[in-house]
Every structure is written in structure tokens, then in C-alpha cells.
Amino acid sequence: MQHASVASLLAGLRAGEFSSEEITCDYLSRISEHEGQLNAFITLTSEQALEQARAADQQRAAGQAGALAGIPLVHKDIFCTSGTRTSCGSRMLDNFVPPYDATVVSRLRQAGVVMLGKTNMDEFAMGSSTESSYYGATRNPWDTESVPGGSSGGSAVVVAAGFAPAATGTDTGGSIRQPAALCGISGIKPTYGRVSRLGMVAFASSLDQAGPLARTAQDCALLLSAMAGYDPADSTSAQRDAEDFSAGLEQAISGLKIGIPAEYFSAGLDSGIAAVIQTSLKEFAQRGAILVDISLPHTALSVPAYYVIAPAEASTNLSRYDGVRYGYRCEDPADLHDLYTRTREEGFGAEVKRRILVGTYALSAGYYDAYYRKAQQIRRLIQQDFVQAFTDVDVIMGPTTPHPAWKLGAKSNDPVAMYLEDIYTLGINLAGLPAMSVPAGFCSGMPVGLQLIGNYFAESKLLNIAHQYQQWTDWHQRTPTLPAAA
Amino acid sequence: MSVAQAEIEKIAELARIRIADSEISTVTERISSILEMVDQMQAVNTAAVEPMANPLDASQRLRADKVTESDQREQFQQLAPLVEDGLYLVPRVID
DSSP states (O other): OTTOOHHHHHHHHHHTSSOHHHHHHHHHHHHHHHHHHHOOEEEEOHHHHHHHHHHHHHHHHTTOOOTTTTOEEEEETTBOBTTBOOOTTOGGGTTOOOSSOOHHHHHHHHTTOEEEEEEOOSGGGOOSSSOSOTTOOOOBTTBTTBOOOSSSHHHHHHHHTTSOSEEEEEOSSSTTHHHHHHHTOEEEEOOTTSSOOTTBOOSOTTTOOEEEEESSHHHHHHHHHHHOSOOTTSTTOOOOOOOOTTTTTTOOOTTOEEEEEGGGGSTTSOHHHHHHHHHHHHHHHHTTOEEEEEOOTTGGGHHHHHHHHHHHHHHHHGGGOSSSSSSOOOSSOSSHHHHHHHHHHHHSOHHHHHHHHHHHHHHSTTTTIIIIIHHHHHHHHHHHHHHHHTTTOSEEEEESOSSOOOBTTTTTTOHHHHHHTTTTTHHHHHHTOOEEEEEEEEETTEEEEEEEEOSTTOHHHHHHHHHHHHHHOOGGGOOOOOOOOO | OOOOHHHHHHHHHHTTOOOOTTTHHHHHHHHHHHHHHHGGGGGSOOTTOOOOSSTTOOOOOOOOSSOOSOOOHHHHHTTSSSEETTEEOOOOSOO
């Protein structure tokens, strides 16, 4: 049961084979047994979960069940949850209990999900390993000495470890796709603007986008259908009609034109990952897809452009944490200046401070043109690479990450080495395109993700292709063996 | 490009982040390494390229100028570290 898909759990709930209360109890007991080894959660909401599960069961009995009624789910601790602490992995928000729900949270609640808890993450979503959390590192269930990826590492681990069938995450530079790849699950980052950002703690507002993590593409489609949609309260929300992302899953993929970017297979890619991805591509070709060599010539520049734009936006967004209106405040401030500078010194961790400083530098007088404007121009070039590619192909495929999960601590002291791990995901955020990662095999015993990149608002196509891939592969059904509880 | 320690101190002041004396050299070194990586951008000729601020090139939507939010002052004040009579308290600025 613990590794069942959302789709199969829904079928079982509908058929009356089990109740939401029963499966919620099962997940909670699995969590209490193994959470100590993985540290996937910041906050567990067991009591509320059981109440919500009983309510979902009553609604189903009364014939009023929502689309996801009774499905246990976890939220990344970046989404505001009314009455439940939302820390964003930071000491700064350790005591923050939001007075309202994020739109993602309220939409999923309306669909009937049962929230089991809030998951661990890199502080303010700034990281690729879930090691920068104030609440300690999360561990990869495939090897508890390795990182799970980040920043949505807790959410990815919850799904991979069978703590819940589904999770929410956010992806500013790869934070859904990369942990999904490193933990052997599926995850989709929708087109920028597809899912409301209201109530999602802001990191880099022109890049942030929420999406689901789950075992299968089919489950991602079910979850995204509930999460997505225009929200007048988010000024960058895309004005598009609601969409049923499950509707096109069964379409045939013969004749599909798949672009293979040379830059995603160049030096720096682990040979084991390259072999896994080449095998997947061959399988697509055997099923009638057409592989087309393409070029995304500005790929390498996505790392420097991103690490100007994201910190610049972060330095602006995080200026709100001043120790006055909410969040952490230092003890006994001598004066207002001391209140601000010491609150921010003590409330933020090292990586967050680094990014605020880099962003402040890039935006400061005399450097704006050389850094921020330059990065925005390169962002345009990166977008044009993709626009050009999509005139000829339906989808682009390549690896999600250059390496499998690395050991805890291996890159903690070298921020640039950590940033380079995002080379295949950053450009997609800069362009604002949808992309997903699906399990495609293993390399040195650790999961490998195949990345599918789509044109603007082509999530249905991506999910269709990923679902078809999961009809002839079983990588998404592989599960780690958790070590016995200590 | 490598950055002088004094420059990091100035930026930290602008960002209102105190950096302990014992940490300033490490912070300077790490930020220099990030800025060196970022400097790859300078090799690209972008003279004719329009900067891109929003991935969909969307502009800010406007709405009718009318009140849509209810007054939640008391609820919001409960989140603050220090309040009095509906005001947020900070250390005295003017004697």
C-alpha cells in the first residue's frame, strides 16, 4: 500500500476497499517508524490529518467527494498553511503561523486531500541538496548517507520512502525536477504562471513555480489539474481556463519529434547517466518517435545568468524580514540598525546570506548594467534558443542532472560546485517553460531522471509522453529498502 | 572578479546583514568565487538584445481601484514580536 499510486488509491477509496482514515493511519505509522532516519518533515500534522481523513470519508459516503477526496499528501514548508507553522526551512520563520492558506493549499483542500505534514527544504528554497535547512539535512532513502537533492528534498523523500503518495513542491531553478530525479520519482514544473504563487513564500518571483511530485506521470496529472488555474490574487498568474491534464494521457507517441540538445550530453555529464538516457531515447525511437539533434547554444550561460537574477530577486524579496512585523527578532537590540542587522545575521543561514549579498551587489549602483541587465539579456538569448528549437520539435529530452545523488557534505563548502549541478534545469526556469523528470534507471545504485521539456503551456503533452514511457518501463515502480528503524 | 573585503562590508551594510569579524574573510572568498563564475557573461555580446524580465513578457495587470480586502489588523499584529496599542514597536529612533 505505501507505494501505491494516487490513481490506485482513488480507485480503492471509490470502491470502498479501504477508507481514507485507514490509509492515513498506515502512512502515519510508517512515518513514525522511519522518519528518524530520513528527516523528511519539519512539521507533522497527524491529528489534523486524521480529522481531515474522517471528513473525507464522510463526504464520500454522502456522495460529495472532491476529485482527490481522502488522498494523503504533504506540502513543502514553503506553502502557507493557516494555523500550521510555515518555516520555509529558516530560523527566520521558525515561529511563523500564517493567518491564511496558499492558493495551492486551498485548492487541494477543496479537492479533498488529507495533509500529513510540512516537508523539509533548503532554507528559502535556496539549494540543491536540502542540507541548508535550519532543521537539519534530509537523507536520501536510496542511501541515507547521500543527499536527496533540493530544494524540495523533503517532498521527494516522502514520496520515494512511501510516507505519502504525493507532495507539493516549488521549482525556481530545478527544485522539483532535481530531487525527483535523485530520489527516483516523477515531478513536473509547470509553465511560469500556470499555478498561483499566492501564499508561496517568495524567493525569485520571475522564476518561482509550484508543481506536484508523485510516483507516476498519471498522478502528477491528477494533482496538477487540482493545483493549476488562474488566480486573480497573483498578478503573474496566467489567464487560462482550467484544464484536465489527465485527458490526453493515452495519446500515441508515434511520429513524436524529440529534440536532443548536444549541450546536455557534453563534458561534465556522468557517463553512467549518459548511458541511461541514451537507452531511454532509443526506446522512444523504437516506438516510432523521431530523434532530432538540436542545439541550445547558450546552455552554459544559464548558470551565471540564473545566479545573478535569482539572488537579485531574492535580495529584494527577503528585505521584508526585518524583525518588526513577523518572524524572528534578535534579543535586546541596541537601536533600530542593530535590530535589522542582527535579526538578519541570526535569522538567515549562510547560503541565504550569500545570495542576498550577491543580489545586493548585482543591483547596487555602478554594477546594475554589468550584472543584472546583462543577465536579463542573456536570459532572452536562452529563451530564444528554446523558441527556435520548438519550431522543429515537439519535446526536448535529456538528463535532469549531470550526476546522481552525492554524499552529504560533499559540496557544502563549495557553492559554485553546487550551482553547477543545476546546469540542465536552470535554463527552463529562465525561459519559463514546463518540464518534468521521470525515473529512467540507475547509476551506481542511485536513481537517474530523464528530463522532458515542453513548449509553453504544453504540460498535457509532457504528461502524455511521460505516461506512455511509464507504460513500457517500470523504473517508477522501483522502491528503496529502508534500513530497519534504530 | 575578486572582491575586496571592504566592498563586501559595504554590501552587507546595504543589505542590513551583520557579518562577524571572524567570518568576513570566508564570506568574501565565497562571494568572489560566485562573482568569478558569473563573469562568464561578460564574454557575450548582448548589445542588441532586449532584456527579459518576465518569461511570458507579460506586463502588470491592473484592477479596479476598490477595496477587496477585509481589515485583519488584529490577526496580523498577533504575528509580530512586539506591539502596543495597535502599533509595531522598534527601539527608539528619536530621543
